[in-house]
Amino acid sequence: MRRVSSPTFSPLYQQIKGLLLEGLRSGEWRPGEAIPSEVDLAARYRVSQGTVRKAIDELAAENLLLRRQGKGTFVATHGEPQVRFRFLRLAPDAGKPVVPDRQLLEFRRTRAPVELARALGLRAGDPAVMLQRRLVFAGDPVVFEDVWLPGNLFKGLTPQAVSEHKGALYNLFETDFGTRMVRAEERVKAVAADASAAKQLAVEIGHPLLQVERVSFTYGDKPVEWRRGLYKTDRYFYRSELG
Amino acid sequence: MRRVSSPTFSPLYQQIKGLLLEGLRSGEWRPGEAIPSEVDLAARYRVSQGTVRKAIDELAAENLLLRRQGKGTFVATHGEPQVRFRFLRLAPDAGKPVVPDRQLLEFRRTRAPVELARALGLRAGDPAVMLQRRLVFAGDPVVFEDVWLPGNLFKGLTPQAVSEHKGALYNLFETDFGTRMVRAEERVKAVAADASAAKQLAVEIGHPLLQVERVSFTYGDKPVEWRRGLYKTDRYFYRSELG
DNA sequence: GAGTGGTCTAGACCACTAG
DNA sequence: TAGTGGTCTAGACCACTCC
Known part of the structure; x- marks a missing residue:
């Protein structure tokens, strides 16, 4: 590995980071597995261990890799409980967080509406999967949501698999479809319940x-x-951290 | 600087980080100012430049310091525009973010209610400052809020200073009172407008x-x-990033 | 050209895990 | 005891800023 001295300068460790990312993307190392040790990677890419280290540092900071001293470096997974609360930002006003009961209300293979196509970079009319579900916390229905996915990436996804799966959807996606969700952006608003939401969440x-x-x-x-x-945020709130 | 080999092991760079933090807390280096160069700090603390570097790296990652290649390392400040949007998470559905017009509606020196005392680690009845304001975006009243502060930390704060100040409150706090807000936690819910909110935000x-x-x-x-x-999230939304 | 942060290396040693 | 990540050092050189 030799650096190219050039006007568009890119540090060696960034290039190594790119190679590691490619390994993650391609599935060379799967969620939960260990990647090669730092010395192995240094030898493979012909750089010093410190340079590999800096690349891994950044990937670990982005929660793509997980370092465990004495054991190795592992591909992050949605299996670990602490990851779950990074993506489900709902917490109870009082008491400890509970794992919700997930109820699948609808599952449909259809075509992508324009709005979805634009959000996911598809063409309108491309295959899509829509699923609707409800999350019930300790008997209290709190979340009612629609989930849309590109049909081509989730070809074998069935309502049975979703219903029977224990754990987060993202866990199912990464183990059965090789698609790991890395980060997300949310837009939050306050709205008034319409008839179907009112029914599903037991409010007026x-x-x-x-x-x-x-x-x-x-x-x-x-x-x-x-x-x-x-x-429904009567007894739950949405957590947000600013920094 | 010599490491203590002990059962409660703390790396050298963490100890350096602690010293730097103490310098920030005490006001030795004020917001916007440069801290000493890495070589100077290394000499002062009798460690290698790499060790100082790692300490600064972490503080920069936490947005407490700001590195500028070729110039130096600076104490972060709420003056820079990009920082503002880390704490004001409201963005318009369409168009570019605008700087709101801030209207001070009320300013009161009073005593801390129990709820506030608990949140800020005060005693109930301790001096407190309450201010109420409204943020108007391009003629549209969007935010109506109460702000509570410990009275002892903000002794000289006056309604005039707040009204006349251009820029974020946090900017005023750090320049005039030496208190820099570093991070925050928010709890978000959906509620129905009461009479006063309805009036201030021009809704029913x-x-x-x-x-x-x-x-x-x-x-x-x-x-x-x-x-x-x-x-009021009719034409604005609350941004949240999950990672 | 001098001074700053940024990259890269090589090597020594420490802390932790597992067989 | 061997292998992993974690710390620390010393030194060389690069990129950027300012005078």
Whole structure:
């Protein structure tokens, strides 16, 4: 590995980072698995261990890799409980967070509406999967949401698989479809419950609800999921950290 | 600087980081100013430049310091525009973000209610400052909020200073009172507008609004501000990034 | 040209894990 | 005991800013 001295200067460790990212994207190392040790990677790419280290440091800071002293460096996964609360930002006003009961209400293979196509970089009319579900926390229905996915990336996805799966959807996506959600952007508004939301969340029509729209991204900032959720925030709140 | 080999092992660079933090907290280096160069700090603390570097790296990652190649390392400040949007998470549905017009509606020196005292680690009845304001974006009233501060930390704060100040409140706090807000936690809910909110935000009573409660922290995770805001999200949304 | 942060290397040693 | 990541050092050189 030799650096190119050039006007568009890119540090060696950034190039190594790119190679590691490519390995993650291509599935060379799968979620939960260990990547090669720092010395191995240094030998493979013909750079010093310190340079590999800096590349891994950045990927670990972005939560793509997980370092464990004495054991190795692992591909991050949605299996670990602490990751879950990075993506489900709902917490109870009082008491400890509970794992919700997930109810699948609808599952449909269809074609992408224009709005979805634009959000995910598809063409309008491309195959899409829509699923609608409800999250019930300790008997209390709190979330009612639609999830949209590109049909081509989730060919074998069935309502049975979703219903029977224990754990987060993202866990299913990464283990069965090789698509790992890395980060997401949400747009939050306050809206009034319409008839169907009111029914599903056991509130009156017009009741204030949190509307959360999410676009999720996989490696390389590629958008691969769109959601719209309605949250009943009477006894729960949406956590946000500013820094 | 010599490391203590001990059961409670703390790396050298963490100790350096602590010393730098103490310098920030004490005001030895003020917001916007440059801290000493890496070689100077290395000499002062009798460690290698690499060790100082790692300490600074972490502080820069936490947005406490700002590195500028060729110039130096600077204490972060709320003066820079990009920082502003880290704390004001409201963005318009369409068009570019605009700087709001800030209207001070009320300013009161009073005593801390129990709820505030608990949030900020005060005693109930301690001096407190309450101010109420409205943010108007391009003629549209969007935010109506109460801000509570510990009275002792903001002794010289006057309604005139707040009204006349151009820029974010946090800018005023750090320049005039030496208190820099470093991070914050927000709890977001959907609520129905009451009479006063409806009047201030030009909506009907019962209109869905975003309720945003914030606790802000200064160096050392010390809570020093509490806010409750009501946001009209008809044409604006609350940004959140999950990673 | 001098001074700053940024990159890269090579090597020594430490802390942690597992067989 | 061997292998992993984590720390620390010393030194060379690069990129950027300012005078």
